[in-house]
Amino acid sequence: MENQPGPSAPSKPEPTVVIQKPLYNSSISPGILAILSLLPCILSGAILGFTGVTLSELPISYSNKTWFASLAALGAAGGCLVCHSMINAFGPRGTTVLSHVVGIIGWILTISSLTTVNFLIGRFLTGCFVGITSISVSAYCTECFPKRLSARPVVYTALGVLSVYFVGSLLNYRQTALLAVVGTAVSFVLVRTYVPESPAWLESRGRMGDAEYSKLKLKITETPAAVADSNDQxxxxxxxxxxxxxxxxxxxxxxxxxxxxxxxxxxxxxxxxxxxxxxxxxxxxxxxxxxxxxxxxxxxxxxxxxxxxxxxxxxxxxxxxxxxxxxxxxxxxxxxxxxxxxxxxxxxxxxxxxxxxxxxxxxxxxxxxxxxxxxxxxxxxxxxxxxxxxxxxxxxxxxxxxxxxxxxxxxxxxxxxxxxxxxxxxxxxxxxxxxxxxxxxxxxxx
The missing domain is CATH 1.20.1250.20 (MFS general substrate transporter like domains)
Known part of the structure; x- marks a missing residue:
């Protein structure tokens, strides 16, 4: 028969489990989060289609108009080259948030530039926004919303083209660009406030608590495939x-x-x-x-x-x-x-x-x-x-x-x-x- 502990023996303290209430609004469904994370794609479509209906109104020469129309693609090429390193450093969601700053600066230069050089630089910066978001948003949606047909960047990019064609046919190029600035700022606030970071990227950085919080917010049980390894170059x-x-x-x-x-x-x-x-x-x-x-x-x-x-x-x-x-x-x-x-x-x-x-x-x-x-x-x-x-x-x-x-x-x-x-x-x-x-x-x- 085992010896029972005497009344004077100290009892082993029971572990205390602290349950913290999630600090987010549970009414935001993963479907809404997918839509919010894809808002930058609408802005990318607006950038690509901006010259389709406003090129004739630009106050520059014809040769510079062809440069203005094409520099967005050149900026997108540069954005693609730096995006992978940015994702490694800041994560897919963090990279998308930072790209909004570049896009806002580019649109502001498009509206207020007094010289042709600044005008073209603004177009190049908006193109960088396209290149960065085309990779970061695609990587984020592939990881966090792999089975949602609504989370496809190409659809939202096409919606952006439709939106800018419709607005550009009614307003001049400055007013259209001003609406784009407002839309970029709204997208920045919504993505920064509500969209969580990639769980796989957080786990690769050892931030297990943040990763669990992100999975809880996205309502996923298993960690998706990692986007990038922390030691990978x-x-x-x-x-x-x-x-x-x-x-x-x-x-x-x-x-x-x-x-x-x-x-x-x-x-x-x-x-x-x-x-x-x-x-x-x-x-x-x-x-x-x-x-x-x-x-x-x-x-x-x-x-x-x-x-x-x-x-x-x-x-x-x-x-x-x-x-x-x-x-x-x-x-x-x-x-x-x-x-x-x-x-x-x-x-x-x-x-x-x-x-x-x-x-x-x-x-x-x-x-x-x-x-x-x-x-x-x-x-x-x-x-x-x-x-x-x-x-x-x-x-x-x-x-x-x-x-x-x-x-x-x-x-x-x-x-x-x-x-x-x-x-x-x-x-x-x-x-x-x-x-x-x-x-x-x-x-x-x-």
């Missing part, structure tokens, strides 16, 4: 390992895909929307009204793309739409030039309009550059290179159209056809090679 490691075949081959394939995607003209269509409508041969209704309708179809295309889980199929479908639209617009303009008179051209002017509807709907996928494969080393560098190519395309489009005319749409269609071939040959082949390797690795050892 992706930029340096990528440069060191660039000569290895398993690094540079997927990277070059990804760069080729993104280059052909930009050469298909999505950013040029967004940046010169009103001009592109006239260049395609559309001669009915008001160009601004048509642009608003086209942007509405862009939102529809973005919603359709979110329903497709297979990334490669989405990019192929997008390139196929651009190919068909280019063929339709090119065929109409060729027939109009050879056969139709003015009355016949006006009677059939709905044909290029249909082509433009398909073109804009297909371009929605390229609003946020799409990666056919996951976990390719140097993805942020490839995205930066993609925006660099987009900068060149936007800058050269007016001059290319002055030289080629409507044949520019045939060029876009040809690049889209090459992109389809690239996706089928390169990325499908990669998946066939990866599958047997995965089967071998998962076999139990004897």
């Amino acid at each position: 992706p930029g340096l490691n990528f440069v060191r390992n660039l000569r290895q075949p398993n690094v540079y081959k997927p990277f070059m394939a990804l760069c080729l895909h993104l280059t052909l995607q930009q050469l298909s003209g999505p950013l040029a269509v967004l940046s010169y929307a009103v001009d592109v409508v006239g260049d395609s041969g559309v001669r009915i209704l008001n160009s601004y009204f048509i642009v608003i309708v086209l942007s509405a179809f862009m939102v529809m295309g973005a919603l359709i793309s979110t329903a497709m889980d297979h990334r490669e199929s989405t990019t192929i479908l997008s390139s196929t739409g651009i190919l068909i639209s280019g063929a339709v617009i090119g065929s109409y303009n060729l027939i109009r030039r050879l056969v139709l008179n003015r009355f016949g051209a006006q009677l059939l002017s709905f044909v290029p309009l249909l082509g433009m509807l398909l073109l804009v709907t297909s371009c929605c996928v390229a609003l946020v550059p799409t990666l056919p494969t996951n976990n390719t080393k140097g993805e942020h560098v490839a995205l930066g290179f993609s925006y660099l190519v987009g900068f060149a395309v936007v800058k050269c489009y007016p001059y290319a159209h002055a030289y080629l005319g409507w044949w520019i749409f045939v060029f876009f269609a040809f690049m889209a056809a090459l992109n389809i071939i690239t996706n089928v040959l390169l990325f499908s082949e990669q998946k066939k090679k990866v599958q047997p390797t995965a089967d071998i690795d998962t076999r139990p050892s004897v």
